[in-house]
Each structure stands twice: as structure tokens, then as C-alpha cells.
Amino acid sequence: MQELLDVKQAARTTWQTGDYDAMMRQEHLYGVGQRLVRRLGVAPGDRVLDVCCGTGNAAIPAAAAGAQVTGLDLAPAMLDVAARRAADAGTSVEWVEGDLEELPFDDGSFDVVLSTFGAMFAPRHEVAADEMARVLRPGGRLGDCSWTPEGAIGDFFRTVGAYLPPLPAIVDPPPLWGDEEHVSELFEGTGIALEFDREAWDIGHPSTDAAVDCYTTTFGPVVEARMLAEEAGSLPRLREDMRALFARHDREDGERVVFPAEYLVTTGRKQP
Numbered sequence: 001m002q003e004l005l006d007v008k009q010a011a012r013t014t015w016q017t018g019d020y021d022a023m024m025r026q027e028h029l030y031g032v033g034q035r036l037v038r039r040l041g042v043a044p045g046d047r048v049l050d051v052c053c054g055t056g057n058a059a060i061p062a063a064a065a066g067a068q069v070t071g072l073d074l075a076p077a078m079l080d081v082a083a084r085r086a087a088d089a090g091t092s093v094e095w096v097e098g099d100l101e102e103l104p105f106d107d108g109s110f111d112v113v114l115s116t117f118g119a120m121f122a123p124r125h126e127v128a129a130d131e132m133a134r135v136l137r138p139g140g141r142l143g144d145c146s147w148t149p150e151g152a153i154g155d156f157f158r159t160v161g162a163y164l165p166p167l168p169a170i171v172d173p174p175p176l177w178g179d180e181e182h183v184s185e186l187f188e189g190t191g192i193a194l195e196f197d198r199e200a201w202d203i204g205h206p207s208t209d210a211a212v213d214c215y216t217t218t219f220g221p222v223v224e225a226r227m228l229a230e231e232a233g234s235l236p237r238l239r240e241d242m243r244a245l246f247a248r249h250d251r252e253d254g255e256r257v258v259f260p261a262e263y264l265v266t267t268g269r270k271q272p
């Protein structure tokens with residue numbers, strides 16, 4: 001379907017815009033991949049697939065734990081950065097340019113299938129969940145981290161989304177992957193028994209202005225919102241809305257802006 005191909009091309013462009021790795025480093029968000037890998041008990045000998053791996057948030061710590069890791073992403077420029085980071089970390093990962101909705105792997109190929117803030121961005125959630133379940137072997141472990149709709153990042157996407165074109169009807173809203181009921185429905189009938197937990201990651205910036213500057217220059221979706229707002233003459237309003245957003249969630253710990261960003265951790269085991 002042409003509309004779906006267009007959506008995926010647009011996603012590729014969005015995620016390759018800005019400097020995702022710089023934002024991840026500023027916010028120490030690579031710690032989330034590390035946390036998920038530990039939670040899943042990834043160990044030497046595990047065959048691990050990180051879907052929508054981006055710059056390797058989960059793939060690299062999984063490889064560092066001794067697993068045989070494949071990282072898959074739609075955006076080749078993200079994979080280039082991932083490969084550089086993996087080499088810097090002294091790890092070896094197979095990087096595959098591909099689509100979560102059409103995984104190029106046989107049924108049951110992996111002991112662990114995981115994603116951090118990735119699967120939530122594939123347009124058709126049920127197709128994505130079915131593919132993750134299909135390539136997981138019986139007895140294998142699933143893990144996903146997705147921002148919750150109620151948390152600061154859910155609020156962030158609503159705030160910035162007001163400056164972006166509306167999502168086409170074929171795209172399921174990403175923050176629904178942060179909702180227990182929705183995720184349970186997605187995996188119904190896949191033979192994976194799920195467990196849920198909510199965690200938060202403290203995101204910090206020197207000030208609300210610094211946070212706005214960081215997102216509007218590094219984070220693809222916000223860089224695009226900033227460019228559209230510039231054209232429409234609404235950049236001051238976007239910046240003000242973002243400052244208000246950070247102030248709403250700030251712990252008010254001095255000058256620095258620090259806000260807990262809540263995400264849902266979904267884990268599960270496929271019936272043997």
C-alpha cells in the first residue's frame with residue numbers, strides 16, 4: 001500500500017534528522033537499554049534481536065553481556081551511528097536495515113526479542129507485535145520499554161504534535177504501547193504471558209531553555225516541528241509551550257530542569 005510506504009519513508013527521514021545520539025548522551029538514556037538487558041537476564045549464548053534499535057541502546061549492552069546480537073532498524077543513518085558506538089564499546093553486533101512489520105528472519109530465530117522506545121513507533125501495532133512474537137522461539141523472552149501516555153514524554157509528544165501534521169489514520173498512536181491494556185490486546189493469542197512494570201528515567205538539562213535548544217536541534221520529530229513552526233511564524237509559541245511543558249514536570253531542583261520520564265516495561269515468556 002503506497003500510503004504505508006510513504007509513512008515509512010517519512011519515518012526514516014524523521015529519525016535521521018538532527019543528532020539522536022547527542023540527545024541520548026545528554027539525557028544518559030542509554031542506561032535504559034542496559035537496565036532492560038539486565039532485567040531480561042541476557043547471557044552468553046543468547047540470540048538477541050533488538051527491533052527499532054536506533055543507535056543501539058539495547059543491542060550494545062546485550063552484546064557486551066556476551067549474547068549474539070542482531071539490531072534492526074528502518075533508518076540506515078541510525079545504524080551507522082550504532083555501528084560506531086558498538087566498535088567503540090568493543091562489541092560485535094549484526095546491523096540489519098529492515099522493517100519491524102516485515103522481519104527478515106525465520107520463525108523462532110531468537111531467544112530474546114526486545115525494544116527500547118522503538119516498537120512503539122512502528123505504524124501498525126498489531127503487525128509489529130505479531131512479528132516480534134513470530135521470531136521468538138518457544139520459551140524465549142520478550143522485553144519492551146515504551147513511554148506512557150500519562151508520563152512526561154506522553155505530554156511531550158502531545159505538546160510537540162500540535163505543531164506537526166496529524167498522524168495518518170493507518171498509524172496507531174505511539175504512546176499506546178505504554179498502556180498495559182493495549183499491549184495485552186496486542187499480544188493476545190501469541191502464546192506470550194506478559195508482565196508489566198512502570199519505571200522512570202530522570203531526564204536532566206541545565207535549564208528549560210537548554211532543554212528546548214537540545215530537542216529542537218537534535219531530536220528528529222522536534223527538529224521537524226521547529227522547521228514547520230519557523231515557516232508558519234509560530235516558533236516563539238512552540239518554544240514557550242515546550243518551556244511550560246518542562247516546567248510542569250520539573251522537580252524544581254535549583255536551576256537545572258530534571259523531570260522523571262515514565263515508561264512501561266513489558267516482559268514476557270513464550271510458551272515452550
Ligand SMILES: C[S@@+](CC[C@H](N)C(=O)[O-])C[C@H]1O[C@@H](n2cnc3c(N)ncnc32)[C@H](O)[C@@H]1O
Pocket residue numbers: 008011012015024033051052053054055056057058072073074075078098099100101115116117118119121122123
Ligand atoms: C525513538 S527511536 C528509538 C531507538 C532506540 N531503540 C533507542 O532506544 O534509542 C525509534 C527508532 O525506531 C525506528 N523505526 C521506526 N519505525 C520502524 C519500523 N517500522 N521498523 C524498524 N524500525 C523502525 C526508527 O528508525 C528509530 O531508529
